[in-house]
Amino acid sequence: MDRPPQSKEFQMVLQEISKLLELSENEISGGRLMEACQCLLKANSLDQSNLTVFTKLGHCYLLLGNYELCYTCYYKVLQEGSGPTVEEAWYGLGELYMKQQKFTNAEAAFKTVLGLNPNFEMTSAIYLKLAIIYKKLGNTHKAISFFKASSQYRDLLPNQLNELLIQLGSCFELVGNKKSASELFVEAVKLNKNTRNIVCLAWIFVKNARFDKAQTLLFKASKLTQNESKEYHDIQFILALSHFKNKKFTDCGKILMNLLALYPNEPYYLACYGILEENMNKYASALHYLWRAATIIPDRHDILMSISMIYEKIGYINEAVFMYMRIIEMFSNNEQAKTRLRECQTGQRMPLGELDIIYIDISEFPFHRTIEPVSNPQFQQDISIPKPIYSLFSMNGFNNNINTQLPVINLPQKRPSDMVFEDIKY
Template identity: 25%
Template sequence: MANHHASPTMMQMQQHQGQVPPPPPPPPPGVQSGHFAPSHQIAAMNEAVWLQIGSFSELLRVPDEAMHAYERALQANPNSTPAMNAIGMLLKGREAFDKALEFFRAIVQLDQNNGEAWGNLGHCYLMTENLQKAYDAYQQALVNLRDPKDPMLWYGIGILYDRYGSYDYAEEAFSQVMHIQPDFEKANEIYFRLGIIYKQQSKYNQSLDCFKYIVNSPPGPLTQEDIWFQIGHVHEQQKDFDSAKAAYQRVLDHSPNHAKVLQQLGWLHHQQSNTYESQDRAIQYLEKSVGADNQDAQSWYLLGRCYMSQQKYPKAYEAYQQAVYRDGKNPTFWCSIGVLYYQINQYRDALDAYSRAIRLNPYISEVWYDLV
C-alpha cells in the first residue's frame, strides 16, 4: 500500500520556493488580532448612527423620517431602549396611545426601574381609559424617579384623580404642576380643570378666579363662550342671579341658539320669581332651548316644571312625556309626572308614576314626601 503524507502547508511551499511574503500589518486599535470587529460592535455603531439621524430629523421637524430612523435603530438592536422611548414619544405625540404604550411597556420589561417610561406608560393608559393600570404605572414612576418633578407626570396624575372624583388629590397634583413649571404648556387647561374642581368643592371665588384668568385664552377645543358659561354657572350656584344672567348673555351675544345657556337662563327666571311674568320669560327661554336641541331631556323636563307653575297641565304633561321619551330611567322625571297626575286627581296614575320612580331609585326623597 502506498504511503500517504500530509499535504504541505502554503507557508511550507512558499518557504521551499523562497517566496515568503511580509507579515500582515497590525490590526486597528480596539480590534483583536486575527479577525475584524465583532458583529455586535457593528450593530451598536449602526444603532448609534440611526439614533443620531432620528434625533436630527426631529430637530428638523420631519417626524416620519425620525420614526423611520428609530425603527432602523431598533432593527440593529431589538433591545434599544432609547429607540423604543423615541418611537413611543412620537406615537404619544400623535395621540396613538394604544401603539405607544406597547413600546413603553417593552422598556419597563427590560428595565423595571425606568421611572420615565413608567410615567409615559401611565399617561398612555390614562388616555385609553385604563384607569387602574394608569394608577399602578404612576405609582411605579413616583417610586423609581429620583426627583419626580416632571410637570407632565403630575399633570397626568391630576387628571387621573379628577376622573376618580378624588378632587382634593387632583387639586394637589395640578397645583404641583404649576409650582414646578408656571409656564407649563397645558397651564390654561389646568386652570380650567381647577375651576371645575373648585366649583364641585363649593369654593366659588377660587373657581371664578380660575375661569376669569383663562376667559380670553381658553384651552382648545374650548371657546370663550364655554368659559363664560362656566362663570355664569358659578354665579348661579352663589345665588348671584344678576351676574349669572350677565355671563350667560355674553354667550348668547355670540351664539344666540346656545341650547345649554338658554336652558340655564330659563331655569334662572323660574327660580328667581314666582310671578307670571318671570315664569313666562322662563318658558320662552326653555322653548327656544328645545328648539335648538330637542334631544335634551333636561330642557323638556324644566319646561314641564314651568308649565306646572302656571297650572298649564296639558302642556306640562306633553313636556314631561318628551323628557321621559328621551330619558326613561330618570326617577325625577317620573316623580314629577306623579305630582302632575296627583294635581289633576288621577291618583291611580300618580301612584303608578311614583312606583316607577321608586323602582329606579328607592332613596328618592321627593316620592316618599309626596306619598305621605
C-alpha cells in the first residue's frame, strides 16, 4: 500500500476494511460463507498487504473447503506477519491439517501456537484438539491427560464440551475402563440427546452385554434420523454388532447383508461381515470381505491381523508369515503379530479361537460419511480366497512445508472443577 500512513485517504481505507471485516464476521455467523468471502476479497483489493484480511480469508476458505487457497493465505501471514495474526494463522493451519487428517502436522501447528502465546484465547480448544490428535495417533493415555487438561477451562462451548465427553469416553473404552466411559456418555446424553450421544451410550451397553438396553437406545436413536441416511444405516450396523456379541449370528448376518447391498464399499460393514463369516467357519468368504475392507483402510492392523490368522487357520502358513512380517514392518509395537510370526516359524503354533469384532471408534459415528450408497444395488456374491496383495500397503507421509522449532508444552495447572472428570481414574 503506497499511501502515507497518516493520510486521510489511508485512514478512510482502514475504516472501510474494518467495516468489511466486521461484515464478514456477521456473514459467517449467519452461515453465509460466500458472502463473507466476497467481503474479504473486497477488503483485500483495497489493501493487499493487510495480513489480518489474509488470515480471515484463510478461515473463510477453510470453512468453504478450499484447502489450497486456505493454505496460501495462512502461508503468506506466516511468512510476512508477527504477533496475533501469526498465532491465529498457525491455529487455522492446525485446523486445516486436522481436516486433511494430517495429524502430525496439526500437532505441530497447535503446539506452535502455544509456544508463541501460552495464553492464546483458544487454549482450551487447542488442548481438546491435541487430545483428539493423540487419540488418532494411538497415544491413548496422553490423549486422556489432554482431555482432562481441556476440561479445566470454563470457556468450552457446549459443542466442544460434548465432543470432549464423547472423545474421552471413547478413550476410556479403549483402555478397558467401561465404567468411566459409561459415565461420560451418560453426561453427554444429559447435555444433548442427539443421535450420536445416544448411540455412544448404546455401544457401551453392547460392550457390557446389556443387549436389551442397547437395542432400546438404538431404536430411540433411529427415530431421530431419516430412514435412508448413512446415520440411520450405521445405527443398524451397531444393532448388528449387538446381535453378534449376543451370538445371534443369523440376525447379525441379515442386517449386514442388507447394509452391504446399499454400501458395498463401507469398510466397517465389510470387515465385520468377514469376522461374522469366520465365526461361522466360512473362511473363504471371510477372507474375501476382510481383504476388501483392507484395500479401503489399509492401515488397520486389526483387519490385517484377522486376515493373517485366517490364513494360519486354513494352513496357508507362507501367506500368514508374510502378513505377520508386513504388519510388524508397519506397526513395530504389535506384539501379537510378533508372537504369531515366531510360532509359525518354529512350528509350535498355539490354537486360534474365533475372531472378535474389529475395534470400532464409536466417537466417529456416523462412520465414513463420504461413502455414497449405490442406486441399483447388485451385491457381488462370488467368493474366492485372494492371494496376498503385495502392493496394497502404503503409508501416507506428512510433508510440512513450514519449518518451526517446536516448543515443549506442559499441561496447565489443575483448576477447581465440579465436572465428572475429577472422579474418573484410569
